[in-house]
Amino acid sequence: MSFAKLTASTLAIAAVSATAAAARDNVQVAGSSTVLPYASIVAEAFGENFDFPTPVVESGGSSAGLKRFCEGVGENTIDIANASRAIRDSEIETCAANGVTDIVEVRIGYDGIVFASQIDGPAFTAFEPADWFSALAAEIPVDGAMTANPNMTWADVNPDLPDVEIAAFIPGTKHGTREVFEEKVLLQGCEDTGAMQAMMDAGMSEDDAEGACMAVRTDGKSVDIDGDYTETLARIDSNPNGLGVFGLAFYENNTDKLKVATMSGVEPSTDTIASGEYPVSRPLFFYIKKAHVGVIPGLQEYADFFVSDEIAGPSGPLSNYGLVSDPELSATQEKVQNLETMGSSM
Amino acid sequence: MTDVTNTPVPSGPEKSRGSSLYALDKRTKRRNAAEARFKAYGIAAVCVGLAFLVILLVSIVRNGIPAFTQTFVELPIYLNEEKLDPDGNRDPAAMSKVSTFGYNPLIEDALVQLMADNGIETDMDGPTLRKMLSSSVPAQVRDYTLANPDQVGETVTFRVLASSRVDGYMKGRVQREDLERDKNLDAAHLDIVDQLVDAGAVERTFNWAFITGADASESRPEQAGIGVSMIGSFFMMIVVLVLALPIGVAASIYLEEFAAKNRFTDLIEVNISNLAAVPSIVFGILGLAVFIQFGGLPQSAPLVGGLVLTLMTLPTIIISTRASLKAVPPSIRDAALGVGASKTQAVFHHVLPLAMPGILTGTIIGLAQALGETAPLLLIGMVGYIATNYPEGIVDGFLAPNSAMPAQIYEWAKRADPAYYERAWGGIIVLLLFLMTMNIIAIILRRRFERRW
Known part of the structure; x- marks a missing residue:
């Protein structure tokens, strides 16, 4: 029987794996699915222009990426974590507990969050944060008492908006985008409408009031999308009254199906986001494990290449894809060059 | 009782039963109608199934051919x-x-x-x-x-x-x-x-590059191909075959031919059946915990993917192997033992060759199932922008980060550019062709070599 041969080859594979696991020659990156397109563009160009193998970029979300990043130092852990939000203190502590102490934070640019609807659907052309708060809040104060959100149509919220049923598709809570949406749209709208002041006048603490401002109604008018933007797009495709929350780059790739609305009177574009006029944007980051620089070939070069002018600059491929270039890119380049860790720069 | 014998039996029941065998009475008609109805339901069910299959295939081909x-x-x-x-x-x-x-x-x-x-x-x-x-x-x-x-x-x-x-x-x-x-x-x-x-x-x-090429970044879907992830799938299937076939066959021969029937083997048997029904994502978590975090094997490697899929395929192979061993008539074993063969000789010289077609069919179907599996691969880091480099040699093929065909399709379907959506459908066509080929091989093997007693 060939069982002997088969087992022998099995053992051979196992033996080989033990030796090869100790020699990784490619950069491994994981994290935010928002940063993934940009990271993949950089990785591809990096593979083309350098003698190093193309880095591997996995998705999975900012939190998942940072969790793996903080698992420890060594070739079985990732070198870079992509994140669509800044690293949290609790994550830095976890990192430190696992021996990951020197972390270089790199801000690669800004990402806009846009509000779009079906191209042939009702005329959703202009929003204020207050409209979204009034449409999506779980409870709004009426005459000093909190009542369940009575608004059923967008016209209830603001007479200038189309008289159609509210149907919003917003990112689920596991997405970094949700955090930005809550802070820059819902909380802002809450303050603008005076609801927050009303809540605090009614005896709520500031924290409680903020929490109430960001609580989203659960009666089916607002749907959390836990998947990707493609899922939001599919929902909008099948519901003419639907409104979705997208990343700017995703919208720009699907302008044949979606039309975008202005926020506070500003149309989202890389220019308006860079100038800060468009209110709903956020920085994107990646984090380098300094202990791996010099151990994993190509790590330093990849990081330098990522923030170089020809990649991340205003006319580079990242900006063409939808990233808003960081005006302080040269400072970031210097930081990456010198590998300034988070503790030292503060 | 005595009353019955004394009074003549009235001919009432005979009347209601009807006199002719050719004319159907009410009850028979009802029974026949029920049978006709059931046949109609059956045909309707088959038609609905076929209609869904046609819709599925047409939409796959229409979306994927471009x-x-x-x-x-x-x-x-x-x-x-x-x-x-x-x-x-x-x-x-x-x-x-x-x-x-x-x-x-x-x-x-x-x-x-x-x-x-x-x-x-x-x-x-x-x-x-x-x-x-x-x-x-x-x-x-x-x-x-x-x-x-x-x-x-x-x-x-x-x-x-x-x-x-x-x-x-x-x-x-x-x-x-x-x-x-x-x-x-x-x-x-x-x-x-x-x-x-x-x-x-x-x-x-x-576009040959679609079949042979590597994955591309989001800004250039026109360059993306499924070739490298196909190689990843290939190496995973080798791992599955090399591990699952000998382990599965050895386990089932022992359980079927040698092991004593007692509570312990019953327990094993029940657990194998249960394992076959465990959702594949569970094996993914297991793989992450055991092979990567504990065993120290590299992330995103086809070797780890193959190991995880082996766990998933083993029950399928064991169950089908045991079924085909059972199907070999006891007279074969008895005859071999009767002329003085040892138990091992009886099994390996007579029973196993006769059971081989069934074992191979089960193995191929298990492999086909593993080939199309995505869920466990999500957890061991095989989804993302990964299938970019052709492996340099065989060792690299097992250990260098790679994706697999279904994982690549999943990744493409998520990407923003509509051109990637088209490529996801194209990838499905390639994957389906592989699955169909494997299933056809399984059918041919069964037809050619299966013996009935």
């Missing part, structure tokens, strides 16, 4: 010596200092020249015309130049990829009105494309 063709542009590019090799000594090290970005001006000039050569009037400048081409072009030209330094200073005709929007236009996916607010391409570009098609410089041909 992925197999691609739009190419014949572009003569002047490889400017001043830009590519300023020192003029054709030193590869010096020439490789010119990054892909340094090649863009050459391509832009070449496009302007192409317009002039074909008599196409346009007021667009080089960088604007450049949007018609894939961003993979500079890398293609750079690779060629570095491989053929003697061609610097010459004009070389390249067959380059058109951008995904132009390709979509050639496939009827993109219309002029779709580009109104698109910043990647304008309707005016499409007028140029029409003229270039007439001039023969733009054509849409079969």
